[in-house]
Amino acid sequence: MMDRLRLRSRTSFLVASVSLIAAASPAAAQDLAQQAARPGAAQDTSGQAEQEILVTAQFREQRLQDTPLAITAVPAELLEARSQESLVEVANQAPNVTLRQQGASFGPSIGASIRGIGQFDFNPAYEPGVGLYIDDVYYSSLTGANFELLDLERIEILRGPQGTLQGRNSVGGAIRLITRRPDADGGGFVEATYGSRNHLALRGGATFTITDGLYARISGAARQQEGFVDRIDYGCANPGEGIPATRSGDNCRISRHGGVGYTAIRGALRYNPGPVVDVMLSADYTRDHRTIAPEVLVATQAPGNTLNINVPAYDDRFICGRYCNYSAFEQAPGVWNGPAAPGFPLVGTQGSDESTFEGWGVALNMDFGLTDWAQLTSISAYREWNLDFFADDDLSPATIGLGENRLDYWFWSQEVRVNMEVMDRLDLTVGGYYSDQRTTYFTFQDIRYAAIPLQFQGNDPVNADNWAVFGTAIWNPIDPLTITGGLRYTEEHKDYTFFRRQQDGVTLNPFLGMLDGVKGVYDGNRTDYRISIDYRFSPEVLVYATTATGFKGGGIGPRPFNPEQARGFDPEVLTSYEIGLKTDLFDRRLRFNAAAFYSEYDGIQLALLSCPQFGGPGPCALPQNAGDAHIQGLEFEVFARPIDGLQIDGSLSWIDFEYQCVNIQVVRPLNPGEVDECSTDPEILAGLGERPPALPEWKWSWGVQYEIPFQGGTLTPRFDMAFNGATAGGVTSGGFSLPSFHIANARLTWRDADDDWQVALEVTNLFEEYYFLTSFDLRAAGAGFVKAQPGRPREWAVTVTRRF
Template sequence: MKKVLAFATCSVLALVIAQPASAQDQNAKEDAAASQSEKAAPSERANGEILVTATKVVTNVQDVPIAITAVTADALEDRQVKTFADLGSIVPNATFQKSGAIYGAGVSVTIRGIGLVDTQFSQEPAVAYYIDDIYYPFVFGSNFDLLDLDHVEVLRGPQGTLFGRNAISGAVNMVSKKASFDDLSAYVDMKVGSRNRLDLRAGVNLPISENLAVNLSMVSKRQQGYMKILDFSCQMHLNGTPELAGTFPYASSKTSFAGGVQQPKSCVMDHAGGEDVRAARATMRWEPASNIELNVSGDYSYANNEGAADKVTDINMQLTAGHLRGLDSRGAPYGDYTGVIVDSGPGVNKNLITLFDHYSVPGTPFRFDQRFLTDSIYSTYETNCDPLPNGYTIPGNGYYNGSIFRGGNCWGRRVPVENWGLNGKLRVGITDEIEALAIVGMRRISTQFGANYDGTPLVDAYIYHEDDMHYWTGELRLTGQHGWVDWTAGLFYYDGKATERGQPQNTAAGTQQFHDVFYYPKAKAGYLNVTLRPYELFGFAEGLSFNGGIRRSTDKKFVDYTAQFDASAPGSTVFTPSSSSTYFQLPIKNTRWDWKLGADYKITDKIMVYGSASTGYRLPGFNTRIFQAGQIEQQYPTALTSYEIGFKADLFDRRLRLNGDAFWMAYSMRNGSFSGREPRYDPSSTALVIKPGLETLIPDGPADTAWEGKFTNCRPYNAATDGAPNGTSVGIECIGRSWNYPVSGGDPIKGFELEATLEPIDYLVANFSVGYTDRGGTLGRPLTFPDWTLNGGVQYKFEVPALTGTLTPRLDWFWTGKIAYSTNYPEFDEPAHSVFNARLTYENDRDEYEVAAGVTNLFDKQYFIQRTIFTRLGLSVDLGQPGEPRSWYLSFSKRF
């Protein structure tokens, strides 16, 4: 596969280099023909101009010496990209993944192997988001609806001088449509489809006068999720194994087999993975003079989506159910099960045993075992609700001890997110060559969500969050275009506040935590970017340009953190915090310079080559999800330098567009993370007393690094070799945690990207892209990102006079390479997979309406878009989020 792609890439490069030699004398004729073609049918040419603002100056995407994918709203619709989370499928070396249920509402974006999974405010993204030049600082709440979008720009590689803050692997710039002064128009779009899908969109553009216009739009989307939530007891009876249900109650009378009522035919009680969204947007554009333009917009959205469609893929049944297992090839207790079942012993969690045994019947123990693994990746018994009320007591259970501060966590299976913002942009032409732009915006987002993640109707661990953030950002920008030099200088300011209130319940560990995090980020920066053209000044080196930039950034984060562990006496109604509770204030400050140097050369008007070196950074974060005191730890900042060469070419009268690049990124510093286990302390004690158990503490750390043996880990207690328990390191109980350590240097990240669009004849369009990223192996196998990403599509527009319009069938293919999720256990890799989408569109030119039918995941491929391997951290289960199964839709669009 790699040899074929490498050969194809070399062939393409050879074609690009050869093209000017064979056609240099024909440039004028080609340009004239292309210009004539554009005038004749600009909307029919696949490789038309897309104007982007990635360099802070409106420029044709083919003239920007940056690895950038720019896609229009129409192209996104054709390729069935319906949300921000779908965008990664068409961008090489990028993944956009909807966050798992335990992370709430968000999209994890990774570009060139660097990204972020956690949505909480303690973590910093690697990709900067901008919506109409307004900075969006968090992963949380980032599953944007593509409402009234003109186009989207995805910039790959560090963008330290252009976008600055947390743009170490790239930036996403979404550009909305402006109100038009001369277009009185409206539109209505409707979609119906699988799982009761109903989407409605409408908008109107109102020219008020020759220099004032307003645009109004709205969207309503609703679709039932593709993950079925089953009533566990109902399903056990329906399966013919009622003894496996123990005494666990039915969820409702509709799914009950009790009392001689009519037996239910289905045990489905709810769904996960669906959406329910309402949004509206209003914009005003005013141009009182030819050199002054003001754009003001406001938007509001409310989403009450179902939680993410998480699926338990494996259970550590020694921990959860006392099913003893042997050692694996690495000597860890994750081998085959022996068939022996016990109530206690090495690696067996007493709290989980007593919790589930609470529903046992004589002769059939009720255990957290394989009975909770359904036979479909699209079903689960997870209810995201603790069925036991607060104050409940289970004898011998270290969590349910009768305290009113424990149990009863049930916050529903929806994730409400309220999101609204205002922004304004004032453009003033100071002279014919110099322009000023002032940008100001504010936004507020709030949500609450609760999630369990063990795949059972009981609770191993429960995450609850109430998150709120608001911020405002401002930017003052001056641009100049003087023929021989283009320049952009600016000042940037950002000020925000975020609040996170959490109530993590850890039944297995016997802890109940209440935490409050107040997060106050501020940032300011000044930047200058310059492009020089020596030919315009000195009359030589026509087509050669030099570009460079510099940015000075100062970032501050003040964190006020409280994590109180419940140490209230059993049955108590008065809260008593444990002495192991954590209180700290953490000021984080980072000041740095970023720079970029580059050059590009236009071999012809249609072919450009370029090269650049640039830097980028990501701010340090800290771990907010802790199991006990002492696990709060600040992470280390990440910084790197990137080197990139590339080309952009429009060939054969713009019937073939090829854009390609190769990159090499070297870290100067990054945060390393080592996952292991440490002694568990007794949270109910007034002193930090290590809990007795059946494990032994050993030194550990990342192999072949300076940190090898610097951290700790635990293995099963062996009396023959460990001796008697000593209460400190031998014969203890352990709990999972992570350690952070600084890494300088190490393996670079390298790879390439190639994008192509081909229109061999009128109306036949094919597109293709490939990306390859090699992240090295200094810290073990790279995780959560594929080495290879490919996608392609083809469509043909048929003229059908009898229908007074056109028919356009389209087929798209998306291929994702193998993804590793555990450094040492390849069996948890997600295999490479392909997904196909199909669409047929009818356009009526006379009456200006469109009807389309589409299918996503045409061949109903089953795969996981992401996985989380918890069992190798000594926890109970592994999770995966399956991709959406085959779905269909019908749409109708009308323009007025």
Template sequence: MLDLNRIYPDCRDNSLKRWGVTFSKRICLVVALLFTVGAINQAVAEGALYKLDIPAQPLGDALQQLAERADIQIIYSRSLVADKAAPALAGNFALESALSSLLIGSGLSYSFSSKDSVVIKAAPVEPESSSGNKSSRTPDQKQTKGFVLEEVTVTARKREESLQDTPLSVTAISGTELALSQINSSQDLSNITPNLSFDSYASASGSNAAASVFIRGIGQTDFVPTTAPGVGIYIDGVYMAQSIGAAFDFIEVQRIEVLRGPQGTLFGKNTIGGAVVIHTKKPANEFGGRVEFELGSDNQTNGTFALDIPISDQLLTQVSGTVRNRDGYVKNIITGRDMGDDDSRGVRFAALFTPSDNLEFFFTADHTHERENGAPNVLVGINDRAPFVAIANAASAGCPVSFPPPQSSPLGNSACANSQWELAPHKVAANADLVSELDVYGTALHVDWDLDLLNIKSISSYRKVDSSSRRDGDNTPLTIAHTGDVLQQDQFSQELQFSGTLLDDRLNWMFGLYYFTEEAENPNIVDLSIGSILSGGEVESRTKAVFSQATYNLTERLSLTAGLRYTKEKQTFLPDQYALTPYLSPTGLLLPLDQGGSRILPHDTVTNEISETTPMATLSYYVTDELMTYVSYSEGFKNGGFHQRIPAPLPEVPTFGPEFADVWEVGFKYTKDWLRINGSIFNTDYTDIQTVVRRGFAPVTINAGDARINGFELEGSIVPTPNWYFMFGVGYLDAKYINIPTEVLNNNTINKSSELTNTPEWSTNFRAAYSKDVGELGSLTLRLDWIYRSSAFKTTNNASYLEQQSYNLLNAAIIFEDPNQDWRIMLAGKNLHDEIYLINGADSLGTAQGVADGAFSRGREWTLSISRNF
């Protein structure tokens, strides 16, 4: 095996790491000093009492007056306060006392989502039990009684607001809901999110943590740094630029929002399909924490912990971590190792510093460490008359074939590569030393400064990805196509947001600046039966953007939102691709690479620059206090890139252009006591589509043409009684190519009848949960989930052997909690009827390489977990 570090000795030396850390520290220090000096010059609010004179009036108006007087944000849906009155309030009140007084007799309660943000929600109703006692179960919050329809807050528009007041197709999932749904990692999100596909084994990657994410049929299957993802992944407002490292376990998640459709105005480039926005928990103001231990099938042993340590009233800290261990589920009969295993560690530190009532610093640092056996890829097709396979067979001692010409090899002879090694779905005979290793580091500083006329937010971040993986592309005992991939990536970003209200709070505005820079080195070795090459190179990108968005309340029920973003990006690529050993032709003569060290591409830097403007507009109208409707238009783009997998010499680096999406959407959001239901219908014009095809035997990205994608989402939650809880989601996609350039038609196995990759027509999920009081012991909850996905192709050429067939999943859980919800025991099962389905795949069967591989799902799983809050 070739030593990548020996061949490419400087691949671990990344200058951006030194520059990024230094620059990040300087930026953060300047911002911190600026904000701190400003805070010192401001008068700190004296005492915690507010002088109020609020007359008796409708509850919504009274809450608005309190919010203005206390200079806080009070979030509630219109339907929640409709037809409710508030009593008069006069005198000096603490904020908590004022809220309690206004809500008395309304059937509502409140909670603080941050120091200056309050959420109004329905107060839980105590369910009856067979014994006449009261239950203590709620899906989302501790120490409330029974299931209730919780008020959900989101920041999809970069300001905190009720989900039901947000004119956008959003799925929002709380941290508690994630735990109770057995959603421990990012790839599980597609089980409860319509029109989302989230795979952790990107095509041809060999890594267990290479995300392939699609929303509404738009995403990216490739993972190399010269291509960009089509769905943005954000953690606490920080963009994760690379696919590798974007499939991860959750640590102390407060909430996840899946935003569907282009988010080009507020989030920017590479959110053309949408965005997955993850919010982590902030430290609590009292000492406490949580521990959880889990056992399960495949020798699964997982543990998580979180510990809140307040240093003072102004400085709060939190330490959290997770350990995951699980055997792989694909047996490699050559090495005896299990592929697709879990062996990861994660740790996170958070600190919240509030030197005054209007200034907040939130710092986070995280590290993820994975050392695993490799992706669970298996052989799904082989052509032993293809040149690479035929040459390997001819060179294999004991395989009775010669070359040329290509000959079929005998089945049953283990020295030959042929269909006898098609052992899918859970067995493989790979002779490569497969591995998947990953280290991710990240730091971020959030500064939130509330002034009289505006709010200023700063997000400074540095992240690093260090990955190494090896893949056996042929999955046979012979060496036909092996790849080794190393990624060293560093990124720094700085975002400034300015927001406020004008015109008697009828205009809510935001203005922002964004800067992002990235460097990545991605050398990869390709060992073929005809020789070895080094592929890849160095990639740099720099992005600058300015954006603005404003919402104007035309009337009490009608609002207009408009936004615009200007993005300018510069990318450079320095290819470092050459032959490591001579290429041999079938006759034994040298191919154009006549010696080791021959260049495949010129060792010259190439540049790609782009500037784009992405607008959006939304008109929302409250038909009633319970029903909001909206119509919106938005645009997004994904930047172009470079081909870095070139098998034969070329005079210059091939490139591909950006892709674009324009979306019209009509939707509604309805809430009434025990029912919440949200729906959207959309039409997408998807142009200059980036998709992966084969050039020779190498996967490359091209602009394949244009498509139209129509569809809808429908989601709902129902709480008919405090004992019962139902949730459902339905997504539908009708995607068709409408234009394919002649050049693409002539050179690729793609036409107008081809289906778009990773675009199932239907995606549905349903949940039923029942909670029962068991006396003084606590409560018992039974939960049943059903997930359905219709079929979808995993490759551009719609290869039948790489089609994900439609599948159904059935998950269930029994959950016991003590009366105070300090202890929780959960016995859970996933995929109870043992459904096996394709996750991802790569197709070279029709090329000289002559093989196709794919990864399949695990079978039935069970877990038993116990957690303790203290």
């Protein structure tokens, strides 16, 4: 019965979506001759019709409008026009895409979600769910992934499972950053910025010809800015309450969270003597030293198990305000007063409110023309980084939770593929991929809200490796019709070894020592497929239909607080059905794309923050396969140049998420004689929130700019507005939710007649909207707080650019 209902729901949704997309396409479109493509072209500054954007999402260069995938392609010129400087900002204009800088408890990492599927925890035990790629090199970590948009040609955001094209952790989609390649054209730029809160930035890049066929490019960026959430000394600002002050006088501010301190450099050496050989060696280095992510306390409740002495009562007096907190980064020594282990000594702990990320990588991309019909591509890469940060979770002088975190990471990968034009109407790609990854996660946690004292040192090695073979065929049996098929087989391994000692790193922790040396192992394999049919009704109109699968790897829960929580979790898998429309209309002055999708999402991985069913009360941060869901949605994108000089772009997305069943033991303990299963009982379904975190039902954006002749050059005003709907803050029902918000940005750009000089004035968050990007609700775990990360307030900046 349930299968029939699911089939009926899926069929009805797809029929309605086909009708909607068909109605959206014009009844008649003007004939348009195919124009020659220009690599990297983004905007036609002459004021004529929009030129081509080329993408390489299917391992070969194709027009954006010829690729049967839901792709948001953003050229470098548009990134600049929108005042977008980092990867997370690009998501504002991409339908059903959420990228967020994470809160201080997760270090300098991002959370990424496409069509409701992704990951928001930096821990190396988890897989991203959204694949991140730089020049086809996979970036396997969410840590350090908020890349400065330095020297890019374009960004491609692929929505929907990319299991056959991009691999195991692109179940939600993939984000591909394509950098500028050095070539014989040369050229470069220098750019300087000054703005709000002493915002200082320098960027630049230049290409050099060493000899015929050998080119080099070097680029770099440095950015500094003060933070916008004040860290206040509580005792100084509130004298007489008995909490000691560390500062005196009228200035009670210790530091400002949310600062920027970023330096990056990238170099590329390219050997391209002709069309047969193209070899590029690239290397990059990044150092990111800044104050931690800005957070404010938004709700408190008395922790039920804060049982050590000398603890200030935890209540709303520690809610500082819209842009401030009272974090102390210090917990005093004492003795435990609880019924479990009374008198147990607690050492004092302290830390810093700054984080430091330092990383480098090297990649070798090689393309060789084997014959006039076959090309070999090899991509080799190595990356390494180190990260240091502390987290004072309760944002107060109360001694509830303080943690030190240090991660050391390296990753090596090799991909080889062969593109073949077997016949005039058949293109094939076959290839293989291998990666090896290791992370060592050192931490010292001082958690004082549990039923037992938890001060322990971890130094956990995490190993992960996987290999895959894949193939894609693109067949064009008749001119208007193309059939694409893909297949990928993946095997993966992960092991996590727990290290649970006292602060000296030698003595076993008396409460968690039974976990010391325990090694959890996960092994799995998976075959993914993709079948797509597209039909070009005219040079202006393409319609496609696709079914595709993808998966996110399983693993071992990384934060057990008792042996019962040292549990594994299986992969989550997705099967998606999609139809889409791509159009170029009115002599390419209007580009309109639409997509409708329906997905079956099974084995959803969720992190439980309360799980008495697994070992009793107390802390919990346990990933489990929670159940199955259906997801359906609509996406629209438009780009228009109705008259010369005027440009309008916009997007709109809607998504519906509905749990079909939830595993009983994820919500509550099993009753005597009860067997764990994925239940459709309404009471079990109600145990989880209606929607996962960071999934707004509605999301839209629009932007407009107009280029005006001015003083021998041009003056271009631009305005952008983006809306994000309300989202859940946690996985269970009853948690803190994030309200919807609007963000408006404005920019005024002057260019000289030769486009050698440019001056731009930008204002972001023009209307001073106060909103939250992320939240962390630990009330269910007994910690008694909800903290949230506010978005950046209104800021202005002036940028001067010289191109040569």
